[in-house]
Amino acid sequence: GAGVSQSPSNKVTEKGKDVELRCDPISGHTALYWYRQSLGQGLEFLIYFQGNSAPDKSGLPSDRFSAERTGGSVSTLTIQRTQQEDSAVYLCASSLDQGLSGYTFGSGTRLTVV
Amino acid sequence: DAKTTQPNSMESNEEEPVHLPCNHSTISGTDYIHWYRQLPSQGPEYVIHGLTSNVNNRMASLAIAEDRKSSTLILHRATLRDAAVYYCILRDFEGYQKVTFGTGTKLQVIP
Numbered sequence: 683g684a685g686v687s688q689s690p691s692n693k694v695t696e697k698g699k700d701v702e703l704r705c706d707p708i709s710g711h712t713a714l715y716w717y718r719q720s721l722g723q724g725l726e727f728l729i730y731f732q733g734n735s736a737p738d739k740s741g742l743p744s745d746r747f748s749a750e751r752t753g754g755s756v757s758t759l760t761i762q763r764t765q766q767e768d769s770a771v772y773l774c775a776s777s778l779d780q781g782l783s784g785y786t787f788g789s790g791t792r793l794t795v796v
Numbered sequence: 797d798a799k800t801t802q803p804n805s806m807e808s809n810e811e812e813p814v815h816l817p818c819n820h821s822t823i824s825g826t827d828y829i830h831w832y833r834q835l836p837s838q839g840p841e842y843v844i845h846g847l848t849s850n851v852n853n854r855m856a857s858l859a860i861a862e863d864r865k866s867s868t869l870i871l872h873r874a875t876l877r878d879a880a881v882y883y884c885i886l887r888d889f890e891g892y893q894k895v896t897f898g899t900g901t902k903l904q905v906i907p
Contacts, residue, residue, distance in 0.1 A: 686839075715895075717897070724883070724896075724897045724898045724899040724900060725840070725883075725896075725897035726896075727895065727896060773839050773840075775839070775840075784830065784842035784845065785832075785840075785842065786841075786842070787839030787840050787841065788839050789837075789838055789839050790838075790839050
């Protein structure tokens with residue numbers, strides 16, 4: 683597609699449930715990033731995928747968070763046993779290389795845990 | 797991880813120029829300066845980037861200090877659609893670097 687696509691755009695879930703967030707990057711972009719943005723805050727790095735290299739998972743806040751990138755394209759961020767503090771907008775970005783020419787962000791998934 | 801500092805908020809009148817400052821006193825020789833902006837309810841979008849020389853594109857201009865410890869994003873004529881949060885970040889061209897976006901500058905444009 684022309685841009686980075688994220689789904690769903692909004693997700694309301696009950697505390698303790700698992701959720702999956704999907705990111706479809708721009709075709710041909712080798713790098714993919716997940717960020718989290720809480721209300722009124724900056725972007726918090728979560729995880730980075732680059733080609734076939736091992737992902738940088740250093741930003742994942744707990745072991746309830748995990749992410750996969752299948753076939754070097756679509757990525758899924760999974761949050762297990764969701765907590766209220768997980769409520770935020772989850773943003774995905776992709777770039778052609780390591781981001782020197784700029785990242786393209788999706789519109790995000792707004793997650794609300796009730 | 798080189799840091800940037802920006803004012804929390806700024807105001808501008810519509811159709812006037814806006815100068816958004818960013819300090820990056822610990823910048824390294826291999827860091828590019830990137831600017832993004834985030835409109836309400838959207839993901840950030842790329843605006844401009846540069847290394848040493850001033851840069852211009854259709855969206856904005858980037859003025860980089862001679863010592864590279866600060867930069868200024870210039871919007872030549874602010875419109876209401878420019879109201880957004882503007883982020884200044886550093887990207888090392890020598891390799892992968894985990895990039896942190898701070899809280900940016902919230903620009904309010906007054907009609």
